[in-house]
Amino acid sequence: MAGFFGFFDYTKPGPGVPEDLPPKSKFIVFFEVLARKFWKLCWLNILYFLVSLPILVILYFVVGSYLIPVIESATKGVQNLKDIQTVQSFLINAISLLLLSGFMVFGIGPTTAGFTYIVRNFAREEHAWVTSDFFEHLRKNIKEGFITFVTDLLVIFLFSVAIRFYSYQSIKYPSVGIIKYFLIFTFIVYVMMHIYIYPMMVTYKLKVRHIYKNAFIFTVIKLPHTIGMFLLMVIVWIVPFLLLLTTGFLLVLLLYPLIWVSILGLMQNFYTNYVFGEYLNPQKQENQIESVDSDKKEDNQL
Template identity: 40%
Template sequence: MAGIFGLFDFTKEGKGVYADEPPRSAFAMFFVLLGRKFWKLISINLMYLLFSLPILILSMFAANYFLAITVPVLTVDNLAQVLEQAGFAEFLQEGVTIEEFAATQMLTLFITLGVMITGLSLIVSGPVHAGVTYILRNYSREEHAFVWMDFKDHARRNFRQSLLAGLFSLLVTIVFVFNLAFYSQSAFVGNPYLRTILFSVMLILFIFWTIMQMYLYPMMVTFNLSLRQLYKNAFLFTFMRLPLNLLILIASLFIVFVLPLGLVLLGYGISVLLSILWVALLAFAVNLLMTNLFVYRAMDKYMIQRLNQTEDAGAELDDPALATSSDDETHDEATEEDEEKDAASSEGLVRSPNRAPN
């Protein structure tokens, strides 16, 4: 597929890197990759949007429902009343009522919340998400990727596991939303202090769950781990790097929610157009590039490098010239243990010695 001016050429190999190029920080590398892979990111975003369109529509309907049960006072009529009291009516175009304006703002909120829900990987098409994650993970470690071929291969390769992960994420997200709605209503929990405590606990747990989604799919396309092991590792990474994870989550919220919503709320035709173009061409790909870049560095430090060190140490002990008689029994026991189960680091992370990282 030759593409148009190279924009949709899914078979063209990306630009390489020099072997002696000094390592950059994750923050600097993000902007380097953003410039280097800009047109590829547009292709990836369009592909992600196309194949995730049914899920994105589902997210928008879910946003409508979630907002209704968590913030029941936020209705078109109430919003119209607030806007009228604030004096917005005199700024409206001729023929546009305050109720129509309020309805438009509510629709905008539902759409951007739907984009946010999918952008934060809470409601996704698992195979589509896995295929795109593989491409952007390769970009994160400065390796080329064939956009269409790698997307198709790894969406198919991780189809069952990613589909189950997507369904499980949907189920858990629904449970969290219902709990948040339940504990926010005085009719269900009369004590205001207890209600605040329970609501805060559920909100914090929901934030942790959202952070876990950032780690799930990069590990899925890199290691041969069960779904249970993937969630265990994602849980551990959430707390091991909590301050950085919170910063990444805030940045993700800005990319997939605050920026597009803010542009629309400015009310100018050009700002609305920019918001649409941002979501259609870049928002999902830029967000996933950022999360994959930071997540892969954590995976490399705590999983891949230590797994390689374990394998190298085992290879040295296998060499008769290097192994001493005093170490033979210990090595045999360690080798048998490695063959029986996945190795785990001191942090408790599960690795996959049965298959080298992809």
């Protein structure tokens, strides 16, 4: 007799899941996945940070060179601070770490592709080997990731120069300010496109120009949702930095290399999986996907 008078019989099948049980909301599923995969997400975050370290070091000095004159001018003439240089150094380092984590979230090339593949699978509740799959998909997307990263750097440089130029010009000619605000709006749209760029890169076989084109299309047709997701990610992104400013506890910035980027990546891919599932038929996406705007003239792709 299995068990004891029918009790403690582990060979007996359970009741199972009722067929008419309503599906859980994505909000609940997100936190279930986060709890279930927490330690894997931590390791993924650390791995992503370590592999990206050479790029991050270069970006640190580039970002710092832009921040130094800004912070020095902002703190100039302040008499209350006992050690202005210490405060300036603290702000430069803290803001640099904040911005570097932002680069990691929105993309720094092939390493972001490897990172995105893992969090995309976790968001789909599919299996992924963190270390091996990270490096495998880093290699698979090395060309597309490198081109995307170089393109991003060029766009950031050109927009920063153009916005600065028209900001100075608007002082003399106020009407020129319209161009400045248009450039700022365009740049924000470009940044929001990155919500879709890397998830699309690791999901579909597309050329870089088609990835950018599709990302722009999704940004436009899902604009309210994209703006909402972008603002939510920005709010979550700056939480450790705000904790630093309110508590002065420097170690909260360790959240960025330990777990915070993975949480943001999981949020992003929960959203993009929903969008791709809504607009793209997965049964037709084995080798290439059709254009979202039915453009049949460009290699039957986006």
